[in-house]
Amino acid sequence: MSDFPDFSYLQVISFPVVQLHMNRAAMTASQKDFENAMNQVKLLKKDPGNEVKLKLYALYKQATEGPCNMPKPGVFDLINKAKWDAWNTLGSLPKETARQNYVDLVSSLSSSLESSSQVEPGTDRKSTGYETLMVTSEGGITKITLNRPAKKNAINVEMYHEIMRALKAASKDDSSITVLTGNGDYYSSGNDLTNFTDIPPGGVEEKAKNSAILLREFVGCFIDFPKPLIAVVNGPAVGISVTILGLFDVVYASDRATFHTPFSHLGQSPEGCSSYTFLKIMGPAKATEMLVFGKKLTAGEACAQGLVTAVFPDSTFQKEVWTRLKAFAKLPPNAMRISKEVIRNREKEKLHAVNAEECSVLQERWLSDECMNAVVNFLSRKSKL
Ligand SMILES: CCCC/C=C/CC(=O)SCCNC(=O)CCNC(=O)[C@H](O)C(C)(C)COP(=O)(O)OP(=O)(O)OC[C@H]1O[C@@H](n2cnc3c(N)ncnc32)[C@H](O)[C@@H]1OP(=O)(O)O
Numbered sequence: 001m002s003d004f005p006d007f008s009y010l011q012v013i014s015f016p017v018v019q020l021h022m023n024r025a026a027m028t029a030s031q032k033d034f035e036n037a038m039n040q041v042k043l044l045k046k047d048p049g050n051e052v053k054l055k056l057y058a059l060y061k062q063a064t065e066g067p068c069n070m071p072k073p074g075v076f077d078l079i080n081k082a083k084w085d086a087w088n089t090l091g092s093l094p095k096e097t098a099r100q101n102y103v104d105l106v107s108s109l110s111s112s113l114e115s116s117s118q119v120e121p122g123t124d125r126k127s128t129g130y131e132t133l134m135v136t137s138e139g140g141i142t143k144i145t146l147n148r149p150a151k152k153n154a155i156n157v158e159m160y161h162e163i164m165r166a167l168k169a170a171s172k173d174d175s176s177i178t179v180l181t182g183n184g185d186y187y188s189s190g191n192d193l194t195n196f197t198d199i200p201p202g203g204v205e206e207k208a209k210n211s212a213i214l215l216r217e218f219v220g221c222f223i224d225f226p227k228p229l230i231a232v233v234n235g236p237a238v239g240i241s242v243t244i245l246g247l248f249d250v251v252y253a254s255d256r257a258t259f260h261t262p263f264s265h266l267g268q269s270p271e272g273c274s275s276y277t278f279l280k281i282m283g284p285a286k287a288t289e290m291l292v293f294g295k296k297l298t299a300g301e302a303c304a305q306g307l308v309t310a311v312f313p314d315s316t317f318q319k320e321v322w323t324r325l326k327a328f329a330k331l332p333p334n335a336m337r338i339s340k341e342v343i344r345n346r347e348k349e350k351l352h353a354v355n356a357e358e359c360s361v362l363q364e365r366w367l368s369d370e371c372m373n374a375v376v377n378f379l380s381r382k383s384k385l
Pocket residue numbers: 150151152154155189190191192193194195211212214215238239240241262266268271378383384385
């Protein structure tokens with residue numbers, strides 16, 4: 001691992017303005033983009049912190065060598081263990097995806113530096129101020145990437161708020177289409193179960209009430225999102241990351257992706273309007289298999305049932321999907337927005353009512369022994385899906 005650039009120099013570099021010139025045309029990073037990004041890292045004037053450095057390290061190793069092939073360091077070899085963990089957590093992520101994610105991460109770091117030093121007060125600042133996401137806006141496409149790969153992109157409270165903020169910004173920016181995807185081997189493992197551990201002074205009842213308010217607002221943002229919204233499902237998807245797919249306009253999936261809504265196993269009930277959208281998409285019996293019995297679908301099955309628009313081999317997933325998206329982004333944006341309105345608007349009121357009802361049922365479910373036991377079992381490492 002000693003061949004990876006040592007980031008200690010970041011602490012002593014002074015303040016040139018950073019500008020990243022990357023060929024974003026294909027939205028899959030070329031070797032040149034990757035090399036540019038590596039050079040850009042060396043120019044960073046501010047230490048991005050250990051967590052980011054580990055992410056960069058892991059993506060670099062995955063992009064250049066593929067899946068982690070080093071023996072696991074001993075427990076007392078803390079630094080190499082942290083590096084090994086970061087690399088290993090990327091699993092079988094394809095090299096080209098790792099390369100793209102590396103370029104995106106460097107781009108978000110660079111633009112964050114740029115805007116803090118260059119942007120006039122009040123000017124729209126893209127891609128900055130997100131802890132749990134990477135957000136880029138290029139070539140008519142705003143791309144929101146869930147960015148907690150070490151936690152399988154589990155959605156913690158901060159991420160719920162950041163996704164809402166990113167969607168609100170995307171609805172107003174000059175992009176034509178918006179994409180949601182995940183960094184690492186998962187698309188998302190759904191609600192972060194540690195969200196349930198932060199109990200306010202009002203106790204579990206207050207926690208359940210606050211969570212229901214948050215969930216309702218979160219799902220509402222998807223119902224109301226005005227531009228074409230595309231999910232690029234790069235790996236397994238669980239829970240709420242699956243249910244809200246019914247509110248997307250197009251869903252592309254890698255053949256590595258799976259779709260799992262284990263609500264009964266968790267003592268919970270459907271959300272994300274899936275109690276309505278899934279029935280419309282796949283009919284009541286198939287929807288029941290998923291939402292009540294927790295049947296996990298392969299990408300092929302999800303496509304056959306209409307939840308997924310198209311499935312691509314993982315090895316060519318990014319290339320094929322981004323070629324399509326780039327073409328979509330060139331279509332007249334107003335026409336696309338208005339067509340979406342015509343297609344979706346008559347359902348909006350119904351969807352908001354379904355959302356409200358699902359949240360109110362869940363508020364009760366979260367207080368049930370079934371749910372509390374399931375969460376405790378996961379947190380105490382007694383269970384996993
Ligand atoms: C407020 C609004 C509420 C809306 C409600 C929504 C409902 C849902 O979304 S229900 C779905 C909830 N999700 C789960 O039950 C998934 C739980 N996770 C797992 O079963 C497994 O982690 C996995 C099958 C997803 C992956 O297993 P694998 O062996 O490959 O990896 P791990 O070692 O388990 O995971 C790595 C790391 O990530 C942490 N983690 C993963 N998923 C979650 C999660 N959903 N919540 C919290 N933490 C998660 C896992 O604990 C590991 O952490 P450590 O490295 O610190 O041990």
